[in-house]
Amino acid sequence: xxxxxxxxxxxxxxxxxxxxxxxxxxxxxxxxxxxxxxxxxxxxxxxxxxxxxxxxxxxxxxxxxxxxxxxxxxxxxxxxxxxxxxxxxxxxxxxxxxxxxxxxxxxxxxxxxxxxxxxxxxxxxxxxxxxxxxxxxxxxxxxxxxxxxxxxxxxxxxxxxxxxxxxxxxxxxxxxxxxxxxxxxxxxxxxxxxxxxxxxxxxxxxxxxxxxxxxxxxxxxxxxxxxxxxxxxxxxxxxxxxxxxxxxxxxxxxxxxxxxxxxxxxxxxxxxxxxxxxxxxxxxxxxxxxxxxxxxxxxxxxxxxxxxxxxxxxxxxxxxxxxxxxxxxxxxxxxxxxxxxxxxxxxxxxxxxxxxxxxxxxxxxxxxxxxxxxxxxxxxxxxxxxxxxxxxxxxxxxxxxxxxxxxxxxxxxxxxxxxxxxxxxxxxxxxxxxxxxxxxxxxxxxxxxxxxxxxxxxxxxxxxxxxxxxxxxxxxxxxxxxxxxxxxxxxxxxxxxxxxxxxxxxxxxxxxxxxxxxxxxxxxx
Ligand SMILES: CCCCCCCCCCCCCCCCCCCC(=O)SCCNC(=O)CCNC(=O)[C@H](O)C(C)(C)COP(=O)(O)OP(=O)(O)OC[C@H]1O[C@@H](n2cnc3c(N)ncnc32)[C@H](O)[C@@H]1OP(=O)(O)O
Ligand SMILES: NC(=O)C1=CN([C@@H]2O[C@H](COP(=O)(O)OP(=O)(O)OC[C@H]3O[C@@H](n4cnc5c(N)ncnc54)[C@H](OP(=O)(O)O)[C@@H]3O)[C@@H](O)[C@H]2O)C=CC1
Numbered sequence: 001x002x003x004x005x006x007x008x009x010x011x012x013x014x015x016x017x018x019x020x021x022x023x024x025x026x027x028x029x030x031x032x033x034x035x036x037x038x039x040x041x042x043x044x045x046x047x048x049x050x051x052x053x054x055x056x057x058x059x060x061x062x063x064x065x066x067x068x069x070x071x072x073x074x075x076x077x078x079x080x081x082x083x084x085x086x087x088x089x090x091x092x093x094x095x096x097x098x099x100x101x102x103x104x105x106x107x108x109x110x111x112x113x114x115x116x117x118x119x120x121x122x123x124x125x126x127x128x129x130x131x132x133x134x135x136x137x138x139x140x141x142x143x144x145x146x147x148x149x150x151x152x153x154x155x156x157x158x159x160x161x162x163x164x165x166x167x168x169x170x171x172x173x174x175x176x177x178x179x180x181x182x183x184x185x186x187x188x189x190x191x192x193x194x195x196x197x198x199x200x201x202x203x204x205x206x207x208x209x210x211x212x213x214x215x216x217x218x219x220x221x222x223x224x225x226x227x228x229x230x231x232x233x234x235x236x237x238x239x240x241x242x243x244x245x246x247x248x249x250x251x252x253x254x255x256x257x258x259x260x261x262x263x264x265x266x267x268x269x270x271x272x273x274x275x276x277x278x279x280x281x282x283x284x285x286x287x288x289x290x291x292x293x294x295x296x297x298x299x300x301x302x303x304x305x306x307x308x309x310x311x312x313x314x315x316x317x318x319x320x321x322x323x324x325x326x327x328x329x330x331x332x333x334x335x336x337x338x339x340x341x342x343x344x345x346x347x348x349x350x351x352x353x354x355x356x357x358x359x360x361x362x363x364x365x366x367x368x369x370x371x372x373x374x375x376x377x378x379x380x381x382x383x384x385x386x387x388x389x390x391x392x393x394x395x396x397x398x399x400x401x402x403x404x405x406x407x408x409x410x411x412x413x414x415x416x417x418x419x420x421x422x423x424x425x426x427x428x429x430x431x432x433x434x435x436x437x438x439x440x441x442x443x444x445x446x447x448x449x450x451x452x453x454x455x456x457x458x459x460x461x462x463x464x465x466x467x468x469x470x471x472x473x474x475x476x477x478x479x480x481x482x483x484x485x486x487x488x489x490x491x492x493x494x495x496x497x498x499x500x501x502x503x504x505x506x507x508x509x510x511x512x513x514x515x516x517x518x519x520x521x522x523x524x525x
Pocket of ligand 2: 020085115228229232
């Protein structure tokens, strides 16, 4: 029997952020690998007019739970949702629920966070930093707690070029900012945000750095470990290849490229695209939970969970594999044929934005207007450009992360555990992974069926023909304008015309055509 799986059997586990991308995969893997886990408590808030119960019922219908549903049809009985809101005092957990958590929970996985790069600082502080502080306060009172695992990000310390598995002190004490959040007006906080976040590219990475430091300060006798994944992508193997459920980071950009909307973006072709499959992160997280609880390391362990130093992959390679996959397996009703390029030159990028993004969008929106429909392409582009601008910081630079603790953890595993909780990314074949990722985005994000590929290819052919006709018409119009305005152009045209006339007459007389069909002029032989 696997030691890690055996550890979780009979344990009560608390997960925050269980309705999110990583939380769902964590819950699924836990229930699948340790079906005798005692209880999985999940902190869930009501949202978008749905009660907590409705949200959980909907979530459990999700495809990601197909495997566990098939293997353990009663898995839902293990899940106990708790109404909670991380930005409220005491997490807004009722006294009864709180009592149950305090007496039962053995291990906490803290995944909840706002991951938006444009989150106002006040909200990011309230949720990411203060929310964690509140959870730690709760954890301190848990009588049977064995480990507390916090999910951070590999980019929390992106102001460093080489990132070790240690906690870096932030420029401001997190607790000093709590007061600010309480009394200062939101608009004033907005105004001073650039000054406060300093070298950090956004409020997300900044608050994640503050949270790591806070955990170190608040640790006391708690057994805490921090997991720092880089850019989390679709699953590699589990629960099935290519599973993804959001448009964050890479996924939205991939789809925009596949739809033919994205033609140019700022990125360094040679910079490392530090993508990590979600199942790798979750396997490492579960193993770290076991290790923290069983071995109780003296110092708080930090696990950088990245690929760049072990199995590097660049943005240039990413571009190649994404486009190649979408050419072979097109998305439905694409706007234009997928064709895009990465450039680190801002001028060239601006040029292509004007020529290849905005001009066609204006024409398309005009066409929609003329046919009585609502124009939408410029709106989509505005959103895409905003998104790209926020990601630029990450696509133009490379970082180095040490991964000694991840390697150490691997060394602790039995062959059986290594298989069951595989996080050995040396085995990852990028071309295969990216292909599955793109197909996963097609199937699970856009709900497109693979049987629609022949029709999608037909649509691509139609677009190609439209492009040929459009380009030829444009060329003729430009040439006509040129001829009308330039004597030299008229002379060339006259010369070509004469040459063609001669060639045709000769051919008619001799029965042999020496005309070059492309240039429509006589070949030189
Ligand atoms: C040239 C060939 C290209 C080949 C591919 C190359 C890929 C390059 C990718 C580069 C990626 C670099 C990523 C670096 C990231 C480093 C991150 C560090 C890792 C982390 O620790 S954190 C996790 C990452 N966090 C994020 O990624 C958050 C970034 N996003 C945001 O901050 C916000 O989403 C953003 C960008 C401000 C946009 O906000 P907004 O405009 O308000 O839109 P929403 O995201 O709220 O979405 C609203 C709504 O629309 C749906 N949606 C979003 N995108 C698409 C899409 N492309 N197609 C269809 N629908 C989309 C979205 O799901 C929402 O729907 P709802 O129903 O939920 O309302
Ligand atoms: N995705 C990525 O690329 C990376 C993610 N990470 C980290 O991994 C963790 C999980 O990320 P991911 O799953 O992608 O993020 P998601 O945005 O998919 O999930 C975030 C989760 O946090 C919950 N949450 C947000 N606000 C609150 C609140 N006020 N009260 C209670 N719960 C709340 C959300 O609940 P609700 O459904 O109610 O909104 C959701 O369950 C985060 O800590 C993130 O920083 C790290 C590196 C990369």
